[in-house]
Amino acid sequence: MADVLEKPKAVAQPKEPLFSKKNRRLISDPFNDNNPITIQVLGICSALAITVKLYPALVMAISVVFVLVAANVIVSLMRNMIPNRIRIIVQLVVVAALVALVDQVLKAFVYDISKELSVFVGLIITNCIIMGRLEAFALGNKPWRAFLDGLGNAIGYGVILIIVAFFRELLGSGTLFGIQVIPDAWYMVNGGFYSNNGFMLLPPMALIVVGIIIWVQRSRNTKLIEE
Amino acid sequence: MKVLHNFLERLKPNFEKGGKLAKYWPVYDGFATFLFVPGHPVHRGGAHIRDGIDLKRTMNTVITALIPALLFGMWNTGYQHYLALGIDATFLEQFIFGAIKVLPLVIVSYAVGLGTEFFFCVIRGHQINEGYLVSGMLIPLIMPVDLPLWMLALSVIFAVVIGKEVFGGTGMNIFNPALLARAFAFFAYPAYMSGDTVWVNVSTSAGQAVVDGFSGATALGTLATTGTTVFSAWDAFVGTIPGSIGETSVIAILLGAGILLFTGIGSWRIMLSALLGGAAMGLIFNAVAPYALSEVQQQFMAVPYWHQLILGGFAFGIVFMATDPVSGSQTDTGKWIYGFLIGFLAIMIRVFNPAYPEGVMLAILFMNTMAPLIDHYVVQANVKRRKNRILSQGSI
Numbered sequence: 001m002a003d004v005l006e007k008p009k010a011v012a013q014p015k016e017p018l019f020s021k022k023n024r025r026l027i028s029d030p031f032n033d034n035n036p037i038t039i040q041v042l043g044i045c046s047a048l049a050i051t052v053k054l055y056p057a058l059v060m061a062i063s064v065v066f067v068l069v070a071a072n073v074i075v076s077l078m079r080n081m082i083p084n085r086i087r088i089i090v091q092l093v094v095v096a097a098l099v100a101l102v103d104q105v106l107k108a109f110v111y112d113i114s115k116e117l118s119v120f121v122g123l124i125i126t127n128c129i130i131m132g133r134l135e136a137f138a139l140g141n142k143p144w145r146a147f148l149d150g151l152g153n154a155i156g157y158g159v160i161l162i163i164v165a166f167f168r169e170l171l172g173s174g175t176l177f178g179i180q181v182i183p184d185a186w187y188m189v190n191g192g193f194y195s196n197n198g199f200m201l202l203p204p205m206a207l208i209v210v211g212i213i214i215w216v217q218r219s220r221n222t223k224l225i226e227e
Numbered sequence: 228m229k230v231l232h233n234f235l236e237r238l239k240p241n242f243e244k245g246g247k248l249a250k251y252w253p254v255y256d257g258f259a260t261f262l263f264v265p266g267h268p269v270h271r272g273g274a275h276i277r278d279g280i281d282l283k284r285t286m287n288t289v290i291t292a293l294i295p296a297l298l299f300g301m302w303n304t305g306y307q308h309y310l311a312l313g314i315d316a317t318f319l320e321q322f323i324f325g326a327i328k329v330l331p332l333v334i335v336s337y338a339v340g341l342g343t344e345f346f347f348c349v350i351r352g353h354q355i356n357e358g359y360l361v362s363g364m365l366i367p368l369i370m371p372v373d374l375p376l377w378m379l380a381l382s383v384i385f386a387v388v389i390g391k392e393v394f395g396g397t398g399m400n401i402f403n404p405a406l407l408a409r410a411f412a413f414f415a416y417p418a419y420m421s422g423d424t425v426w427v428n429v430s431t432s433a434g435q436a437v438v439d440g441f442s443g444a445t446a447l448g449t450l451a452t453t454g455t456t457v458f459s460a461w462d463a464f465v466g467t468i469p470g471s472i473g474e475t476s477v478i479a480i481l482l483g484a485g486i487l488l489f490t491g492i493g494s495w496r497i498m499l500s501a502l503l504g505g506a507a508m509g510l511i512f513n514a515v516a517p518y519a520l521s522e523v524q525q526q527f528m529a530v531p532y533w534h535q536l537i538l539g540g541f542a543f544g545i546v547f548m549a550t551d552p553v554s555g556s557q558t559d560t561g562k563w564i565y566g567f568l569i570g571f572l573a574i575m576i577r578v579f580n581p582a583y584p585e586g587v588m589l590a591i592l593f594m595n596t597m598a599p600l601i602d603h604y605v606v607q608a609n610v611k612r613r614k615n616r617i618l619s620q621g622s623i
Contacts, residue, residue: 198417200415
């Protein structure tokens, strides 16, 4: 009898290595073909607002990496328990809890930066990249893959943030991470020939810098160009 | 002329397909068609179109129209300089000093702008067109004379690349490139584009000094801060006041406007409606001046409406920038609305926000953005009107 009721044997699946080609693409795609900012055009508001200086941009990038990776993993772990009809609320609770955590840590350890980032830390909750990845990926994938996907997208976002902030701080303030890199003697007030570009400090220039990055990216990778 | 033509013909094979320099065909083509009408021979007799106005002639006409403002700007630069130093100089001395100061700006503007344009044309294999010829003359005329040349060059590159090339080149731009160059310089280097010290060249050589009590402020600058100006309306009309190189003289600008209107290249609808818009806003300010919050603002608002129209870059802007056929409205009704709002907003920005005395620049750029929207509604209204006519006749 027991032989008859024997459970159907699970089809032996080849165990996927942790860094299979498919998994590696989860991390590498957001850098190029599927960058959250330059291709999906998500998370633009924070990219414009906090890229005047490199340091806040870096802090912001790290915060988003933490929130997105953790949220992706947590939601992926809970994906079979979340009732479909209230999934957005559940995701929001998870993200909001993580953002509150980040906000408190920033306030405790880097208070100045926290003040500078002001509302934009809280607004990570509504960052379209995070909700987008939770909806599109974490709800349908296992934690490890969700982890890689979160890491890839958050770094893809952070890299653009840092590139934009690099140019804006260098050309707008003549500094990098607050350290002056353009010699004092170059400035016109000191008899030199150079002057900082005040336009770089204004948000429109961030939009233009992002636009130029998109331009460069598309001319290097022609398959991104739509007909 | 024959010699030049033969020379170009001799060079031609090098640039044609298969030639050594085929890559640079756009450069050759640009120069050759600039000098000669491309060869499509027509018979002497019979009905043939032998001549048609094209982009090149349009551009050349606008440049001709700009020459009075340019020449006056050169003289005024010298006049203001010697006035500031308290030196009696002859007309010729004043003009030569101004020419030495202004010409480098013009040369840099053209060299950098055309260089950028050639570069893009060669990369993309487009034909070179003459889109930059007018912008190249406009840009130096709307800058202060002491602007460092590299800032001018950077503004020009910005205007050509971000203002024009990213949208697809000449004729595709949303904004007027010359104004974009000025807006870039204005926001990037405010210390060299606004304030009281940039409008008059006060470089001194040995034994010279700036006279006591000299102020290099523009009429609008002092109006915004003190509510009064030392310059009479006649000064502003003739143009013997500090300001951007080409913007000061209303007479020189009117000469240019005459050329544009006579040849039909500038739209009279835009010029007239902008004038009306500016006058309307001026009249409104005159009427509400007693209720303004501060005394300075009261005085500024009480400036007669016709005086507002001859101050600052208003005249230059509505004659040469607002009438840009690419970035302005295309429909006739649209031109009225577009022009009116430019004048209206220009005076409004200038009075309400003393930080931006050049309201006309921002007003034109703003209306450039709105022009396609205006056209859209004008066209839709026309479609609707005609549809209603058919329906009311009951012919369907």
